[in-house]
Amino acid sequence: xxxxxxxxxxxxxxxxxxxxxxxxxxxxxxxxxxxxxxxxxxxxxxxxxxxxxxxxxxxxxxxxxxxxxxxxxxxxxxxxxxxxxxxxxxxxxxxxxxxxxxxxxxxxxxxxxxxxxxxxxxxxxxxxxxxxxxxxxxxxxxxxxxxxxxxxxxxxxxxxxxxxxxxxxxxxxxxxxxxxxxxxxxxxxxxxxxxxxxxxxxxxxxxxxxxxxxxxxxxxxxxxxxxxxxxxxxxxxxxxxxxxxxxxxxxxxxxxxxxxxxxxxxxxxxxxxxxxxxxxxxxxxxxxxxxxxxxxxxxxxxxxxxxxxxxxxxxxxxxxxxxxxxxxxxxxxxxxxxxxxxxxxxxxxxxxxxxxxxxxxxxxxxxxxxxxxxxxxxxxxxxxxxxxxxxxxxxxxxxxxxxxxxxxxxxxxxxxxxxxxxxxxxxxxxxxxxxxxxxxxxxxxxxxxxxxxxxxxxxxxxxxxxxxxxxxxxxxxx
Amino acid sequence: xxxxxxxxxxxxxxxxxxxxxxxxxxxxxxxxxxxxxxxxxxxxxxxxxxxxxxxxxxxxxxxxxxxxxxxxxxxxxxxxxxxxxxxxxxxxxxxxxxxxxxxxxxxxxxxxxxxxxxxxxxxxxxxxxxxxxxxxxxxxxxxxxxxxxxxxxxxxxxxxxxxxxxxxxxxxxxxxxx
Ligand code: SF4
Numbered sequence: 001x002x003x004x005x006x007x008x009x010x011x012x013x014x015x016x017x018x019x020x021x022x023x024x025x026x027x028x029x030x031x032x033x034x035x036x037x038x039x040x041x042x043x044x045x046x047x048x049x050x051x052x053x054x055x056x057x058x059x060x061x062x063x064x065x066x067x068x069x070x071x072x073x074x075x076x077x078x079x080x081x082x083x084x085x086x087x088x089x090x091x092x093x094x095x096x097x098x099x100x101x102x103x104x105x106x107x108x109x110x111x112x113x114x115x116x117x118x119x120x121x122x123x124x125x126x127x128x129x130x131x132x133x134x135x136x137x138x139x140x141x142x143x144x145x146x147x148x149x150x151x152x153x154x155x156x157x158x159x160x161x162x163x164x165x166x167x168x169x170x171x172x173x174x175x176x177x178x179x180x181x182x183x184x185x186x187x188x189x190x191x192x193x194x195x196x197x198x199x200x201x202x203x204x205x206x207x208x209x210x211x212x213x214x215x216x217x218x219x220x221x222x223x224x225x226x227x228x229x230x231x232x233x234x235x236x237x238x239x240x241x242x243x244x245x246x247x248x249x250x251x252x253x254x255x256x257x258x259x260x261x262x263x264x265x266x267x268x269x270x271x272x273x274x275x276x277x278x279x280x281x282x283x284x285x286x287x288x289x290x291x292x293x294x295x296x297x298x299x300x301x302x303x304x305x306x307x308x309x310x311x312x313x314x315x316x317x318x319x320x321x322x323x324x325x326x327x328x329x330x331x332x333x334x335x336x337x338x339x340x341x342x343x344x345x346x347x348x349x350x351x352x353x354x355x356x357x358x359x360x361x362x363x364x365x366x367x368x369x370x371x372x373x374x375x376x377x378x379x380x381x382x383x384x385x386x387x388x389x390x391x392x393x394x395x396x397x398x399x400x401x402x403x404x405x406x407x408x409x410x411x412x413x414x415x416x417x418x419x420x421x422x423x424x425x426x427x428x429x430x431x432x433x434x435x436x437x438x439x440x441x442x443x444x445x446x447x448x449x450x451x452x453x454x455x456x457x458x459x460x461x462x463x464x465x466x467x468x469x470x471x472x473x474x475x476x477x478x
Numbered sequence: 479x480x481x482x483x484x485x486x487x488x489x490x491x492x493x494x495x496x497x498x499x500x501x502x503x504x505x506x507x508x509x510x511x512x513x514x515x516x517x518x519x520x521x522x523x524x525x526x527x528x529x530x531x532x533x534x535x536x537x538x539x540x541x542x543x544x545x546x547x548x549x550x551x552x553x554x555x556x557x558x559x560x561x562x563x564x565x566x567x568x569x570x571x572x573x574x575x576x577x578x579x580x581x582x583x584x585x586x587x588x589x590x591x592x593x594x595x596x597x598x599x600x601x602x603x604x605x606x607x608x609x610x611x612x613x614x615x616x617x618x619x620x621x622x623x624x625x626x627x628x629x630x631x632x633x634x635x636x637x638x639x640x641x642x643x644x645x646x647x648x649x650x651x652x653x654x655x656x
Contacts, residue, residue, distance in 0.1 A: 100575040101612060108579075128580045131559035133527045133541050135534055136577060157576045158531045161612030177606050183535025183631065246545035253542070263633060264535055474534045477576075 005042075005049040005413055012062055015054045018043060019067040028329035030415070031424045031440035032064060032074040034082040040438075042413070042424060044329070048348075049415065051426070056084055063089040070328045070445055077478075081163060096156040096477060114152055116142045121149065124459065128157045135473035139462075146458045151451045159477040166437040171197070171271060172402070174434040178425075179266050181439055182475030187213075187220040188418030189439065189475075190269035192425035195350065196437075197271040200412030200429050201405065207394040209273035210351050215286070215389050216256070216265045216274075217417075218382040222293070223252040224419040225375040225382070228470050232372055233304070235464040236313035244300055248293060255289040258282055273399030283390065290386055293379075301376055314369040318453040318465030321366060328445040332421025333374040334469055338366030344417035356388050368468040407432040418442060420470060441475030504548050507638035512553040514645030519565060519591075522554030523641075526564035526588065530581045531571030531613060536598040536631040540568060543634050561588040566641070570597045572604040572613040573620055585621060593644055596623045597637070599630040 010018070018041055021027040030042035030049065039061045041052045054061055063086035065072035075086040076095035099108035116123070121142055128136035138154040162181055166174050178193035179186045191213055198205060230245025253263040259282035260268050268276045278286075304310065320330075322339035329335075331342055343360040345353040361377035363370040409430040416423050421442025428435045450469045454462055515523035527540055543550045544557065558564050561584045573581060585594065596617040599605035604615030617623050627640030 096576075098576045100578070128577065129528060129561075129584050133537050133557060135529050135532070135537065136580065157580070158529065158571065158574055159576055159612055160531055160572060160574055160607045161610035162607075164612070165607065165610050173606070180533040180535070180606055180630075183533035184538060186533075186535065243546050246542075247547065250542060250545050250547050257633075264538065264631070266535065266630065472534065474532065 005051060006047075007051040007053065007411070010052045010054055012054070015041070015052065015062055015064075018052050019062075019064045021045070022064070022068040022071075025326065029064070029068060029070050029445075030329070031426070031438065031444075032071050032078065033426070033438040033440070034078040034084050035436050036082065039078065039084055040426070042426065042440075044347075049413065051413070059083065060085045060087050062087050065089055065091070070448070073448070074440075074444065096159045098156055098159075111154055113140050113154070114150070116150065118144070118149075120144050137473050141459060141462070143459055146460070148454050148457055148459055148462070151454045151462075153447060153451060155447065155473060156477050158474050160474075162478040163436075163438065166434050169434050171405070171429075171432055171434065174437065175270050176267060178437070178439070179269075181478065182441060182472040183264060183266070184224055184472065185220070185418040185420065185423065185441075185475065186264050186266045187216045187269060188416055188423050189425075190267070191217060192414045192416045192418075192423045192439070193427065193437070194269050194271045195414035195416060196412040196425045196427040197429065198412070199414065200410035200427060201408070202410075203272060203400060203405070205273040205400060206397045208277075208396045209398045211389055211393050212274045212276075212278060212398060213269050214352050214356075215278070215386065215393075216260065216268060218385050218389070219252055219256050219259075220265065221419040222379060222382045223249050223256070224470075225379050226252065228467065229300075229304075229372060229375050229379075231470075232314070232368065232464065232467045233310060235467045236310055238307065238310045238313075241300065241304065241310075244296075248296060251289060251292065255285045258285040270399070272402065272405055273397070275399065277398050278393070286386065286390060290383055290390075293383055297379060297383075304372070304376070311369065313461070313464060314372060314468075315365075315367060317368045317461050318457060318468060319365070319367045320449050320453045322364065324449060324452055325366065328449055330421070330445045330449055331417075331442045332419070332446070333371045333378070334442075334446045334449060335421065336360065336362050336374045337370035339364045342422065344415045344422040347422075348415050350414075350416065352389070353385075356385055358385050368464055371468040405432075409435075420472065421446065439475070439478065441472050443471035443473075443476040446471045447476060503635055504638060507635070507642055508548070508550060508553040508555065511638060511642045511645065512555055514642065515555070515565075518645050522556065523566060524556050524558045524564050525566045525568060525641075526558050526561050526584075527568045527570070528561075528581055528584050529570050530577045530601070530617065531574035531607075532598065532600060533571075536570035536600070539631045539634055540570075540597070540637065543637060548634050548638070561585070564588050564592065566593045566595060566644070568595050568597050568637075569617045570601050572600040572607040572610070572615055573617055574613050576612075578614060578620060581617075581620065593624045594621060595625045595627060595640070595644065597627045597640075598632055599628065602626045602628065605630065 027043040027045040066088040080097035124141040127138040136157040140152045142150040179190045226245045226249040230242035233241035257263045260276040325338040341362045358381045411428045413426045424440040427437045608615045
């Protein structure tokens with residue numbers, strides 16, 4: 001079962017009190033989203049998750065971002081998508097709305113980047129189309145010689161209108177869309193969506209399905225941590241690691257295809273269970289994969305650790321302070337590399353993680369090197385989790401038949417750990433359809449920290465820093 | 479470090495050490511693709527990828543073409559950093575309103591002859607995002623498309639097969655000139 005939560009309808013005073021608590025660091029912002037005439041806030045405190053809802057019939061609500069900066073981009077998005085005005089919002093520029101949703105004949109207005117002053121400064125605009133095979137976004141560097149004095153990101157290029165597509169979508173279609181919010185986290189998104197729906201309807205999926213979901217989630221984590229590890233080293237001009245990690249990653253994907261019929265395991269986690277069972281051949285493939293990784297990963301760890309020229313690039317580069325990470329409630333390797341010991345698998349201990357042994361690696365340095373090490377440690381943890389999951393895999397059915405699912409009006413949420421950090425999902429259902437569904441990718445609170453991480457570094461280290469964050473554009477732009 | 483490097487030198491390449499069906503297929507396809515491209519262009523093929531609103535799933539699989547199992551560069555097929563160096567444009571995603579201009583400008587920056595390939599269900603017709611007013615619904619709604627590679631996402635093998643049909647003798651794949 002997913003995380004239980006409290007939901008309270010508040011007035012403006014209650015809303016402000018929540019901003020106070022976040023500003024003081026007593027609670028952590030999980031998300032902020034809206035629907036017509038109402039804005040919602042999810043916070044995490046010592047007792048768990050609370051959702052505060054503020055009706056705003058006049059179209060205004062007091063800005064949380066005015067007090068607590070991590071909310072600023074979420075509020076800009078709320079204004080762009082739902083027309084609600086956050087009063088006192090410190091940054092009133094549009095965010096996801098690039099001025100291109102209306103009349104084609106009217107050219108979009110230029111985006112007002114933050115002004116810079118200073119004689120020696122120059123700017124480097126990059127994107128939205130980048131040199132590699134990566135997602136689109138715009139980065140505006142302001143530099144003093146080689147040194148970056150400010151990075152400003154402009155995102156929203158891959159905004160697909162997911163909130164709107166989900167409103168009124170029948171459950172089956174909504175499940176497919178959820179699995180395609182951020183393809184690299186397709187298992188995590190499908191899992192979050194399924195858990196939220198199951199919580200709303202009070203469903204308990206079959207035990208075997210719950211365990212198979214964890215197998216898939218750990219395979220996804222392994223694939224991307226391996227890929228990131230290699231890619232980060234490659235951006236530090238150490239391509240040998242990319243070659244090795246790329247091979248291991250490919251073998252994870254091939255095993256996923258053997259086990260579940262799809263390399264990324266897309267559409268395999270569904271409300272009520274999973275859409276693919278693990279047979280004997282799949283089980284053998286998984287065991288082979290684990291044995292292979294157990295043998296092949298340690299020499300690579302040693303290689304990373306022993307290569308001084310590589311460490312020279314990663315140690316001390318792209319540092320984020322623990323204070324900033326705590327303020328933004330940044331999850332995943334970004335948070336855990338800078339002292340924030342948060343992992344949704346532990347924090348809400350959703351099944352089957354409540355019965356499994358695993359560590360949440362936490363480092364303090366907050367640099368590229370620390371983000372690499374968190375990934376390395378998590379690769380080891382994922383292997384250990386798979387080793388616990390496979391022998392204990394319960395027998396039985398893997399799915400509640402779709403026709404047996406309830407239809408009534410209900411609400412639910414989930415907080416699950418994707419490979420890049422905690423993913424928050426909230427859903428309201430009615431008549432077998434999604435009425436409103438909100439996803440908050442971990443990237444929302446990581447992107448702003450990338451801007452802080454690069455400050456004072458040289459331009460040439462940006463790819464390295466960026467890769468060590470590996471934020472999702474798709475998951476953020478929605 | 480030295481041991482790992484030595485092993486890298488002494489071991490036979492992965493693709494040959496373990497010639498499973500999938501690898502053999504990849505090798506044959508990539509070979510054939512390069513031969514066809516040489517025939518048509520007189521030189522190796524340069525590919526540029528453009529994400530026009532993808533979920534990033536298609537990018538993962540295009541990326542995989544570079545890993546040691548497929549290793550496209552072996553065959554002279556290269557992913558290039560600039561559209562000005564490209565022959566083939568692999569476009570993914572349902573073409574969001576916010577990416578339309580960037581896509582059009584990138585394609586315009588590519589010299590003729592060029593081929594536009596729509597990769598994945600989204601690029602084909604918008605996929606699950608087809609109904610969204612924030613998307614245009616497929617690459618063909620913005621520009622002529624020479625080839626569609628199906629899949630969500632297409633696997634690396636699907637991508638190789640697809641690219642090959644672009645250059646097969648008598649194929650519909652004709653170069654675009656703007
Ligand atoms: S085709 Fe599938 S994998 Fe590719 S961008 Fe679309 S949803 Fe993602």
